Amino acid sequence: MKHLKNICALAIPILLLSSFIWNSSKPIFLVKEKKKEKTQFGKFVYVPSGKLYETSEKTTSLKGFYMMSTEVSNADYDEFLKELESNGETERLELANIQSEKWNQRDFYYGEPFVETYDSHPAYENYPVVNVSRKAAELYCEWLTEKWAKRTDTKEKLVFRLPTKTEWMYAARGGHDLSPFPWGGYYVRNNKGCYLANFKHVDESRIKYNRKTEEYEIVGKSKAELRGSGHITSPVTSYFPNNFGLYNMSGNVSEFLYDGSTKGGSWASTAYYLQISAEDEFEDLNGDASPYVGIRPIAEILK
Numbered sequence: 001m002k003h004l005k006n007i008c009a010l011a012i013p014i015l016l017l018s019s020f021i022w023n024s025s026k027p028i029f030l031v032k033e034k035k036k037e038k039t040q041f042g043k044f045v046y047v048p049s050g051k052l053y054e055t056s057e058k059t060t061s062l063k064g065f066y067m068m069s070t071e072v073s074n075a076d077y078d079e080f081l082k083e084l085e086s087n088g089e090t091e092r093l094e095l096a097n098i099q100s101e102k103w104n105q106r107d108f109y110y111g112e113p114f115v116e117t118y119d120s121h122p123a124y125e126n127y128p129v130v131n132v133s134r135k136a137a138e139l140y141c142e143w144l145t146e147k148w149a150k151r152t153d154t155k156e157k158l159v160f161r162l163p164t165k166t167e168w169m170y171a172a173r174g175g176h177d178l179s180p181f182p183w184g185g186y187y188v189r190n191n192k193g194c195y196l197a198n199f200k201h202v203d204e205s206r207i208k209y210n211r212k213t214e215e216y217e218i219v220g221k222s223k224a225e226l227r228g229s230g231h232i233t234s235p236v237t238s239y240f241p242n243n244f245g246l247y248n249m250s251g252n253v254s255e256f257l258y259d260g261s262t263k264g265g266s267w268a269s270t271a272y273y274l275q276i277s278a279e280d281e282f283e284d285l286n287g288d289a290s291p292y293v294g295i296r297p298i299a300e301i302l303k
Helices: 002-023 074-086 090-096 100-104 112-117 134-149 165-173 223-227
Strands: 044-047 050-053 059-062 065-068 158-161 207-210 215-218 254-256 298-301
Touching: 044 165, 050 165, 059 165, 065 165, 074 090, 074 134, 090 134, 100 112, 134 158
Parallel strands: none
Antiparallel strands: 044 065, 050 059, 065 298, 158 298, 207 215
């Protein structure tokens, strides 16, 4: 009997562990590809059907869709541009071209070196494409749809497009209802003090409380010091993915949405804009190209 109790005592944690493993969220990729035949479709992971809990009273049901696990990289986008050029699609190519001069924005003081290197040097091929317009992002999605339609190894009908705000927020949460961040916690650092995303860090010593105005202020030596940042984007697979297998849903680059807005915060955003429910930081862009905004398509499954 004593041995039986010991066996039961061991069995309970083993069963709990096996249950955890069985129920753990693992990304399901759109296609399984061979190493020699990799395409961009292998980067799409399945976001299962579910509900978006925007508040305790407002919920929205969503059907499953596929979403690119990373932001579109320079290498991904270069493939798109080269195919347009080889096909002689000059009109679409003109709309899709990267506007590298946007690195020289007046609120970013370290952009000049990236004008010539960021979208062309091999060192940055795994970094997110930026400085493309909303129209360019839509053309990229159209191109993916056309390429998918030509495949003969699948019967699934898909349309690639930019995500809606609701789809983006649901995917970003990764199954963590009402969580402010994709990683499910309430802080931008883990328990070891490491940052969980790429964004502008504001030193706590620069935050001042003005008792006359009852407002918090950020102080610095100069406007350049406050506006500028010594870092830029990070590779698209930086940091840990959320439970749906999606990287950098907060930080790195903000992402164009179907309804005309952007979401996610960027490498130059403060932590406030990394929150999933935060307002659109770049609403004044109106679809123009920016070093702060990139692309992450979804694939809608057609009946």
